[in-house]
Amino acid sequence: MSTEIPVPDIGDFDSVEIIEILVKIGDVIKKNDSIVTLESDKSSVEVPSPYEGKILELNVKIGDKVSKGSILALIENNAASKVKPTNKKSVEDKASIRKEDNILPITEKIIEQAESVIKPKNEKTQITPNKVYHQPNGSDIDPVETQEWLDSLEGVLQKDGSDRAQYLLKKLTDEAYKEGSNQPITRITPYINTIPVESEVKSPGDQNIERRIRSLIRWNSAAMVVKANKKNPELGGHIGTFASAATLYDVGMNHFWRAKNNKFGGDLVYFQGHSAPGMYARAFLEGRLSAKQLGNFRQEVDVDGLSSYPHPWLMPKFWQFPTVSMGLGPVLSIYQARFTKYLINRGLLKDENRKIWTFLGDGETDEPESLGAISLASREKLDNLIFVINCNLQRLDGPVRGNGKIIQELEGIFRGAGWNVIKVIWGSYWDQLLAKDKTGLLIKRMNECVDGEYQAFKANDGSYVREKFFGKYPELKDLVSTMTDRDIWKLNRGGHDPHKVYAAYDEAMKTKGKPTVILAKTIKGYGMGKSGESINITHQQKKLGEEDLLYYRDRFDIPLTDKQVRNVEFYKPDEKSEEIKYLKERRMRLGGDLPERTSFAKPIKKPSKDIFENMLKSSGDREMSTTMALVRMLTNLLRDKNIAPRLVPIIPDEARTFGMEGFFRKIGIYAHEGQKYEPEDSDQLSSYREDKKGQVLEEGITETGAMSSFIAAGTSYTNHDLEMVPVYTFYSMFGFQRVMDLIWSAGDSQTRGFLVGATSGRTTLAGEGLQHQDGHSQIMASTIPNCVSYDPTFAYELAIIFREGLKRMHDHQENVFYYLTTMNENYRHPEIPKNCENGILKGMYLFKEFNNKGKTKVQLLGSGTILREMIFAAEILSKEYNIDSDVWSVTSFNELRKDGMKTERKNLRNPTEKPKKSYVEECLSKRDGPIIAASDYMRSFADQIRPYTSKAFYSFGTDGYGRSDSRKNLRKFFEVDKEHIVTYTLSALAKEQLISSNEAEKAIKKYNIDKNKPIPTVL
C-alpha cells in the first residue's frame, strides 16, 4: 500500500526551503534514509523517511517551501500501515498528567497518614550546642566508648569484610546527616599508604638488577645535563625532577607499559616534560640513542640533537605527546582516554584494554588545566586512564604546600571527583614501624607534619629526623630507639620503593569503572646529597661540581673512575651484561620500545567529486552565510562512505549558534551510556539524540576540552593508526585567544584537522560586542608554523580550500592543520569563476575587473565579508568617479605572506640569480594603480603582504575593541564600509597624484566623514 511521508516537527520554523532532493521516484529506501534537505536561515537538516519501501511519487521540488505536515512523497510500503504514527496521544497524556496540579483527596490522605508517622524531632535527638563530643584539640573525651565502636568495626571486618563495613559506615553517616550533623564525612584518609601491606601484589622483577639499571639511568640522565651545561651554560636542563621520579618510570617501563606493535595498539604514556633526560638515558641503555646523541642534549639545531622536552615536532620518531607546558598533559590525556573509548564505542577500534598513563608534578596541579577536567574522566568512567602525580613536595621556587600536605589535598579533590585514589606515601622500611606502633601516635605524627617539615627532614639527616619527627612524642622516640641514624635515614618514601610502586600500578591496572590517580611521595633531587636533595634550589640545579658528581657516582655505585667522572662520561655496560640483557628482555616482553611515534594508518580515500560540486554553483537568489555553507558541506561529507565515519564534529555547546543541530539526530551525540531519558524534543527533526555510537563530540562549555578532543582526534593516525577528520567549530573569539597554548601544542603534536572560527570578523558578528568580536584570530593563526589559514568569502572558496585540506592531510599525509574563518552574514554566493582554484589556494585571485572608464585605476584587495564592501566600493568608484579597478579576493593574507617570505629569502640567498617573483608580485606587478587592502581583521593582517609589492599600499581593518551595534554602524565605526573605502581610495589616488585632491575632499563631505573622529583604537 502507499503511504504519505510528511514533514515532521521541525522545531521553531515555518515555511522552510527545500534545497536538495535526495531520492528519485522508483528508489527503494531504508527507514531513516534522508529524503530531502531543508534549510532555514539558521540551519539545514535532512528529513528522514519513517518507513522503508519504494518511492512512488515526489510531491516537492527544490526551492519549494514546506512546513510541518507538508507531504513530501508517497512511498509503497506494506509495513507502513502497521507502523504507529507518531504517538501524539501518549505525548499529550504525559502533558496532561504534568498539568494535573490538584492533588486527589485519596493522595492527600496518604500524605497525611505518612506525615503523622514521622516522629517530630524530639529534644533529645536535637544536638545541643553545649554538649561536648570531643576536646577542642581533637582528643577523645570517652576512649572506652570509642574502643567499643572500634571493636564492633573490627568484628564486622572480620566476619563480613570491608564492603559490609563500608556499608555500615555509610548508613551511620547518612543517619547522622539526617539528624542534623551537617559535617560531611571527609574524603581524606590518614596519611598512610592506601594499599595495606598484606594486599600488596609483589613485583616479579629481579630487584637487584632493576636497582642497578635504575642507578645507571640516574647517572646518565644527570651527566647529560651537566655535560650540556659544561659545554654551554645557556643550555639548561633539570636533574632533580627525574631523580625524584626514576622509580616511578622504571617500574612502568620494566613491568607495565606495553608498546605498539602489529598485535597490540600500545599504551600511551604522557611523560612529565622536564623528566625527559631520564627517558633519553634509558633509551641510551636500550641502544636506541647513541652517546653522541646524549652529548647533544638540548642542542637541536644541528642533526642528532635531543630536544629539551618531549616535542614530537623536533623528534618525530620518538616523542608522542608534548607535555612541558604544564597542565596540558593532564587535560590532553583525559580527552585522549575519552577519545579512545569513543573510537571503541563507535566500532572503529578494538577494545584491547589499552591504558593512558599520565605523569605530572605536584606543582603542576596548580594549573587549572590539570584538574579542570577530572570530573569528565570519572563521569565517563575512564578506567583506561591512570594519573601518576609525582609528589616531591616542591615546585620551582619552593614547597608546593609548605603549610599543608599536597597529597592530602589532592586526595580530597580526586576522590571528590569520583576517582580511585591510591596513595603511595611510605616505603617498605616503614612497614614494621607502623605495625609496631600500638598507640596510633605514629600515624598521628605523620598526619600532623606539614610538607615544609617533610621537605626539611630530607634536606637534613637521620639525627634531625629522630629529633624533629620522632622526638615530638616519647613513645615514638622509644619506637626508634634501637635504630641508628643511618637506619632512620633509610626509612624511605613510597615513590622510591619499587615494591610499593609496583603494587599501586598493579591495582590501577585492575581498577574498573573509574580512573585512577596514584599520589606518590618522593624526594626532589633524590640522591643528589648536599648539592640538591630536597632543597629549595633543587629544581634549577644543573651544574654539579666535581665533588657532587663523585658523591653521586658513589651514591649509586656507578663503575666509573674519578677521571671518567671528571670528564662527565656516560656509562653503558656491555651488551652482554645482565643489566642490558634484562632491560631489553623486559621491553621485548612488553612489545617493543617506548616512547616511540609511528603511524601505520591507511590514508582516508578522497571523497567523491560531487561532494563539493554543488558548492561551486551559484546560490541564486538564496542568501546564506559561510557558516551555513560549511554545515552544508559537512552534511554532504556525511554522505561520502569514505569520509563519513571518520568525520568528528566537535562543538562546545554552540551547535545551535552555527545551525549544526541537524547533526544531533543524523549522527547522534556521543554518550558512553547512550540515552537514559526520552528527550523533551524527541518528536522533532533535530532532537537532542545521545547515543553510545554517536559521532558528534558535544563538549559542553569547555574550549580547552574541545581543543583537547581535536588534538586526540587529529593525532589518531599515530596514536591509533586510524586517520580521523576532526572539525572543531567554535565562536572564533573563543578559539585562539582562549586556548592558544593548546593550539600551539596541536602544531607540535602534528595534529591534522580543521579548526573553524565561526561567526568571525570584528564587524561581521554585530550584536555580541567587545568580548565576542574577533579581529585578530587570523593573526594568531599566522604564528603557528604548520597551521594553514584562510578567510574565505564565498561558498566555492570554502569548498576548494576544504577539499585541498583533505588532500594535503590525508592523500599526502602532510602534518598541517587548517584554520578557516566563517561568518554569519547572509549573502548570495556566485558561481566559481574560471581558473581561480590555484589562486584560491595560494591566497588571492582576480575576482572582477571594472574597466573601460579609463580615468585611472586601483587594485582593491578584500578578504572575508569585507571583500563585499570592496566590490560595492568598486561599483561606486566606477559609476560615480569613473575609476577602474581590479577586485581581488584574498582568501589568505597569511598564505601570501608565507610565499612572500620564502621568495624574498631565496632571492637574498641567491644574489647572482634573476630574482623570483612572489605570488603577490606575480598578481599585481603588471597591474596599475595603488593597492587598497581591507579585511574584518586588524590592519596588520593585510599589512603582511606590504613588503612583497613595490606599489603604494594602504591597508584598512578593524583595530580596536569591538562593540555591539548594527553591522552597518560597526563597519562605519571601523572605517571598513564601502563609503570609507571609496573615500580613502580617492585620497590615496590623490596622494599618488592620480586624481585631484578635491575629489577626495568632496567624498569626505558627501559621506559625512568626521575628520575629528579619533582612531578606533582609542575609543
Ligand SMILES: Cc1ncc(C[n+]2csc(CCOP(=O)(O)OP(=O)(O)O)c2C)c(N)n1
Ligand atoms: C605553563 C608553564 N608554566 C611554567 C613552567 C615552568 N616550570 C617548569 S617546571 C616548573 C616547576 C614544576 O614543579 P612540579 O610540577 O612540582 O614538578 P617537579 O619538577 O617538582 O616534578 C615550572 C614552574 C612551565 N613549564 N609551564
Ligand SMILES: [Mg+2]
Ligand atoms: Mg614537584
